[in-house]
Amino acid sequence: MATQRTIAVIGALEDAAKTVIKSLTKSGYRVLLFCKENDLSQLSSFATEKQFIGMDLEWMSCPIEASWEADMVLLAVPAHEMADVAAMIRKVAIGKPVFDIGYDGAGSEELQALLPHSVVGRASADTILSLVKPFFNKH
Amino acid sequence: MHELLSRNIKQKISLSPQQEDLLKTFFIPKKIRKKQFLLQEGEVCQYAAFVEKGLLRSYTIDKKGNEHILQFAMEDWWISDLFSFYSGEPSVYMIEAMEDAELLLIKKDRYEDLLQAVPAMERYFRLLLQNNLIATQRRLNDKLSLPAEELYLKLVETCDSIPQRVPQHMIASFLGITRETLSRIRKQLSSSSKK
Numbered sequence: 112m113a114t115q116r117t118i119a120v121i122g123a124l125e126d127a128a129k130t131v132i133k134s135l136t137k138s139g140y141r142v143l144l145f146c147k148e149n150d151l152s153q154l155s156s157f158a159t160e161k162q163f164i165g166m167d168l169e170w171m172s173c174p175i176e177a178s179w180e181a182d183m184v185l186l187a188v189p190a191h192e193m194a195d196v197a198a199m200i201r202k203v204a205i206g207k208p209v210f211d212i213g214y215d216g217a218g219s220e221e222l223q224a225l226l227p228h229s230v231v232g233r234a235s236a237d238t239i240l241s242l243v244k245p246f247f248n249k250h
Numbered sequence: 251m252h253e254l255l256s257r258n259i260k261q262k263i264s265l266s267p268q269q270e271d272l273l274k275t276f277f278i279p280k281k282i283r284k285k286q287f288l289l290q291e292g293e294v295c296q297y298a299a300f301v302e303k304g305l306l307r308s309y310t311i312d313k314k315g316n317e318h319i320l321q322f323a324m325e326d327w328w329i330s331d332l333f334s335f336y337s338g339e340p341s342v343y344m345i346e347a348m349e350d351a352e353l354l355l356i357k358k359d360r361y362e363d364l365l366q367a368v369p370a371m372e373r374y375f376r377l378l379l380q381n382n383l384i385a386t387q388r389r390l391n392d393k394l395s396l397p398a399e400e401l402y403l404k405l406v407e408t409c410d411s412i413p414q415r416v417p418q419h420m421i422a423s424f425l426g427i428t429r430e431t432l433s434r435i436r437k438q439l440s441s442s443s444k445k
Contacts, residue, residue, distance in 0.1 A: 114287045179352075180281040202251065206278035206360065228275045 115167070116247050117141040119177040120212075121196060122187035123170070124150055124157065127212050130236035131185060136166035138240060143177040144170040179203035183243065185234070186222075187213040197225035208246060210234040251279055254326050255300050255354050262377050263370045273371070276364040277354040282306075282347045288329075289345040295334035297355040301327050304351025305415055308343045309423070319424040322348075322412055328378060348416065398427045399435045 118135055120128050123144035135142050146154045151172060158170040171177045178184045178200040184207060188196050193211075200209075205228040211219075212234050222231045234242050252274050259265065265273065277300070282288060288306065289295050299306070301323050308329060309319045320343065323329035334341035335358060356364065365372050392401060402425060406413055413421060422432040 114290050114293060176281070179279055180283075182280075203279050205275060206355070206357070 115139070115141050116182045117143060117180055118183045118185060118243070119143045119145065119174075119181035120185045120187065121145050121174050121177065121200070122213065124154055125187035125213060127236050128185070128187035129157070131187075131212055131239050132168070133162070134236070134240050135243070136163060136168050138244075139167075140243070141167040142169070143181060144168065145172075145174045145177045146170075148172070174199050175203055178207075181207065182247070183207060184209045184229075185212045185239070186210070189213065193222065194225055197222070201226055201228075204229045206230075208232070210239075210242070212236065212239065251302065251352070252277070252354065254302050258300070258326055259371075259374055263374045265368070265370060269368050269370070273364070273368055276360050276367075277356055280353045280355050282351050282353060284347050284350050287344060287346050288353070289331060289334075289341055289343065291342055291344055292340050294338055295331040295341045295343075295345075296357055298328060298330040298332075298335055298361065299323075299345070300354045300356075301325055301329065302352040302354060304347060304349040304353075306345055306347050306351060307416075307420065308345045310343055317420075317423050318426075319420055322409070322416060322424065324409070324411065324415070332379075332382075348420075393426060398425065398431050399438070401425045401427070402432065402435050403439075 118140050120132055120142060122128055123132060124146045132142055132144065144154055144158055151170070154170045158168055174196065184200060184204055186193070186196065186209065204226055207229055209222070209226055209229040209231050210233060211222055211231070219231055219233055255277070256270060259273070278297075282304075288297065288299060291310070303325060306323045306329050307319050308321045308323075308331065309317050311317055321329060329345060331341040331343045331345070333339065334343075338358075365375075392404060396404070402421075405421070405425065418432055418436075419429050422429045425432070
């Protein structure tokens, strides 16, 4: 039996994130969701949808806690909010892979500058599983 | 987040403030919940973990399904499967959180990088391994030569919070005695302390 991996999704109500969340939960990953405080009730409704019954999915009210607990962080955050989010999670994301999955995210170089001690990259809803599996196998 | 680790390191070696800051960039902060695993049998142990908060245990399960606990690791302790970590061979152990825990993990490749970047850490890890070897030898010697009651008393003496934080059957497993024996020892000690 393999140790279950935990993935945090910041900006979980974005369309790109929702698609990714479905793929990840179906593949057995433990997924922690975070969105802006004003949207938390919407997020809790999404996380408790029928399709997620029996899945290891949890919504959280703090991006730092979610990222601290995660082995990998996925960001679905608009470019203009990326610096603020990165500043919040920087310390707890040290050494962790952080992938931008948003349609309007930051460039990889920009994200690397914001999170200098994380392993950063870009991924899409279509490619996330093919990226996550080998990454965890290798690391 | 790095308070205990910094203190632990400073007890063994001295570092400049710059080295201390640099050091923090090599450790992965990781929260893990009670009953979650850091390592399972058959996986290669990727990390050495320093416990900032919480309690973990490493154990094996024999062919009859019995658990054998090798180590408890509480605050200020390290836990890993060193053989698997250094050799890259699959582990025969499991490492599980017994309480919600905050860990600082170092991966094998980053460990090598850390030794390059902060050479004084070679001494730190050498001292850790040295102390670990001494503790392991003493534990083996105690196990071979001491009666069960003295094994239990030694555990209480060296880690007095373990009996409060760990279920009795796990303490028995760690000491290599049956639950019944441990229960009898505790009753005897309790009644003798009342007299």
